[in-house]
Amino acid sequence: GAVVSQHPSWVICKSGTSVKIECRSLDFQATTMFWYRQFPKQSLMLMATSNEGSKATYEQGVEKDKFLINHASLTLSTLTVTSAHPEDSSFYICSARPAGTSGSYTQYFGPGTRLTVL
Amino acid sequence: GESVGLHLPTLSVQEGDNSIINCAYSNSASDYFIWYKQESGKGPQFIIDIRSNMDKRQGQRVTVLLNKTVKHLSLQIAATQPGDSAVYFCAETRSTSYGKLTFGQGTILTVHP
Numbered sequence: 001g002a003v004v005s006q007h008p009s010w011v012i013c014k015s016g017t018s019v020k021i022e023c024r025s026l027d028f029q030a031t032t033m034f035w036y037r038q039f040p041k042q043s044l045m046l047m048a049t050s051n052e053g054s055k056a057t058y059e060q061g062v063e064k065d066k067f068l069i070n071h072a073s074l075t076l077s078t079l080t081v082t083s084a085h086p087e088d089s090s091f092y093i094c095s096a097r098p099a100g101t102s103g104s105y106t107q108y109f110g111p112g113t114r115l116t117v118l
Numbered sequence: 119g120e121s122v123g124l125h126l127p128t129l130s131v132q133e134g135d136n137s138i139i140n141c142a143y144s145n146s147a148s149d150y151f152i153w154y155k156q157e158s159g160k161g162p163q164f165i166i167d168i169r170s171n172m173d174k175r176q177g178q179r180v181t182v183l184l185n186k187t188v189k190h191l192s193l194q195i196a197a198t199q200p201g202d203s204a205v206y207f208c209a210e211t212r213s214t215s216y217g218k219l220t221f222g223q224g225t226i227l228t229v230h231p
Contacts, residue, residue: 004161008212034217034218041125041126042217043221043222043224044162044207044221045221046218046220046221049208049216049218050218063208075151088140093161095161095219105150105167107217107219109161109162109163109164110161112159112160112161114159
């Protein structure tokens with residue numbers, strides 16, 4: 001089946017630093033990737049939609065200057081948390097929608113990245 | 119936006135019992151629904167989906183029921199096993215949302231041997 005990877009799987013950083021999280025579709029091309037955030041014992045909240053070759057679309061309340069998203073290729077999207085603070089500590093999950101599936105709802109999720117900001 | 123301080127509903131069952139997990143969705147325009155299983159520290163795993171033109175769909179040991187009148191979705195797991203212990207989320211989307219999913223609150227399922 002289709003596989004999505006995330007790197008790193010977990011990261012600990014100091015307050016004020018920036019952290020980059022990668023999301024890769026390993027065996028398919030993805031024109032669209034989604035980034036979610038999940039706090040402990042809560043549901044997934046969509047942060048932004050990442051489209052290859054264009055600017056990301058952010059959900060209401062998500063700061064685009066703080067959460068920088070780049071989708072430079074059909075297999076890679078990155079999320080950079082800039083000037084991270086303890087309240088940014090969370091589980092970040094990406095999903096990827098295969099190219100050529102505009103009529104389908106299929107998307108595949110990555111394993112998530114645990115970010116802890118000290 | 120996110121809800122701060124919510125605790126997920128829980129369901130505890132004995133191994134071999136049938137489990138029913140419920141979900142209320144909010145958008146009457148949603149036309150596609152998915153159930154996901156999430157184990158601790160992992161991403162969501164697809165279980166089963168259903169389109170709005172159906173009211174029931176069966177998979178291996180799982181059945182999804184959709185009641186559009188009351189905007190309710192349920193997941194039935196037959197002969198529940200300890201390996202089914204996880205958090206279960208429903209998600210909804212519609213054809214005009216370009217694949218964006220809205221996740222429900224989630225339910226913690228614990229299966230006791």
